Amino acid sequence: MKPAPPADDPPGVPGFRTWRGVYWFVFACFVLVVVALTLFSRYFA
């Protein structure tokens, strides 16, 4: 017996229609934070 796949309900976050979009947004924020930290280090070193 194979259960039905879970309904991937919309995230309900303004600007995002799918969870995949939310995950890409989180990933992009992470990359930005790492770049910002690198620049912060370089600037103040």
Add this chain to the structure above:
Amino acid sequence: MNLLDWVVLLGTMVGIAAYGAWRTRHTDHLDTYLKGSKTTGWFTIGVSVAATQASAITFLSIPGQGFESGIGFVQNYFGLPLALIIVCAVFLPIYRRLGVYTAYEYLGRRFDGKTRLLGAGLFLLQRGLASGVTIYAPAIILSTVLGWRLDLTIIGTGLLVIVYTVTGGSAAVSLTQKWQMAVIFGGMITAGSVVLARLPEDLGFAGAAHLAGALGKLEAVDFSLDPAKRYTLWSGLFGGLFLSLSYFGTDQSQVQRYIGGASLREGRLGLVFNALLKIPMQFCILLLGALVFVFYQFQPAPVFHNRAEWAHHAAGPNGATFRALEEKHAVLHAAKQEQIAAWREARSSHDPAAEAAARAALVAANAATDAVRAEAKQALLAADPRAKIKDSDYVFISFIVAQLPHGIVGLLVAVMIAAALGSKAGELNALGTTTTIDLWRHFRPLAAHDERRNIRVAKWFTAFWGVFAIGFALFAGFAENLIEAINILGSIFYGVVLGLFLVAFFLRKIGGSAVFWGACAAQLLVFALYFTLSISYLWYNLIGCAACMIISAILQTFLPRISRIDADAQTP
């Protein structure tokens, strides 16, 4: 601490605990007791996940790390956002679809009873031991600095958390964590503002950051490929990814925080909230430590920040040595202040050559004071081989007590206690739930249908783990760097537990016996490597996980295949 500090401390801590216990005193459904209220929204889930992870050690040790080694520790969290994306996309939907109380219940459904017991057993062993550290760590530091009795501090905080966690279960934990996090954020923002206000007027934040940067405290990202370096971009990204995936995806203390809630959406948004919050939050706490470092460049700085330990030995037969070291440090500290003034002047002259020369002299002056601090630690060891020579955990709390006004001292001590209670409550709740669901119900299956009896047993097990943690904290000695001790302990076990879950999710043809023996062999391998290699502990998460998956796959080729139907039913 004066009366005002005590009013703030007891008012916030006892008030929040009493409120949580009172609001959830009628929790009589097993689902609510173990998973929390069904109406819990994403913000409460997100705060609860953050509060469970952020123990008192976070707010005691991490500013000390920023002070001592700079902000490079932030790389430890680089794998966290990526791990939370995977937990949102893979782990959480399966847990919710199957309606399990614990992550290990899923292992039982996917594999067999012995694999479920192995997963639950590894969790209970690792988290049970860590629970002693999480109660001991803030107690030893607060009792040393504030002059409280260590045993009473451990028993007091331990009993407070037991009362409301046993009374209201998961619902009480989430409710109290929300208010405790409000106290924590309020306190840390206040501390940061006070540090900035106490810096020299003409320095400002930018000047302080330039000074910290010149002395090597602001190197946030290290691209080095050297595996022996503890914190690099790569160890944080890959080791940190596996550590976070294991912690958030398979550690019941976290799974329990997001497994309930109103819907799958609320759980996911709670985790996304943490994925966005964690690195900036850790960066701010580390930066606070770096700013405390700058603060002490313009003030008389102690040669050793655990002042009670220092004073104890300075009053002993080697007092002359200690006083000589204090004087030497004071002289070199004053010389460093002159170098700082010269460096600031050179910077304002916009002459690159002069600035480079002044900076080199400043770095040398800083190295000289560091050398005296190292000498002081050696003197402590010579006076008493059991002396606690790591003082970075005491930097922030000593700063609070010595430099902040009354009232704010009480608030900041409340921050430490709130963090201790929040993470402790999450742990006890998870330990009690796992013992009830994965052990007690496993061996007493007929009792599973008696809801009242299940709640009663869960309460007893929660109380048992609370008393165990208090006892362990009272009678055990712990490693000096407390946050690393917990991370190292986690890294030794987490990789293998994660391997169990990744096999369950993605290697559909592997059955219970293969994964069980594969996990046992991988755990032995991790133990052997830990005692023979000198690599960053974060890598053991990756090694344990990979070893578990590979050995399980090899063993499966020699064992009968599992039922295809079972595999199809439980994998995504």
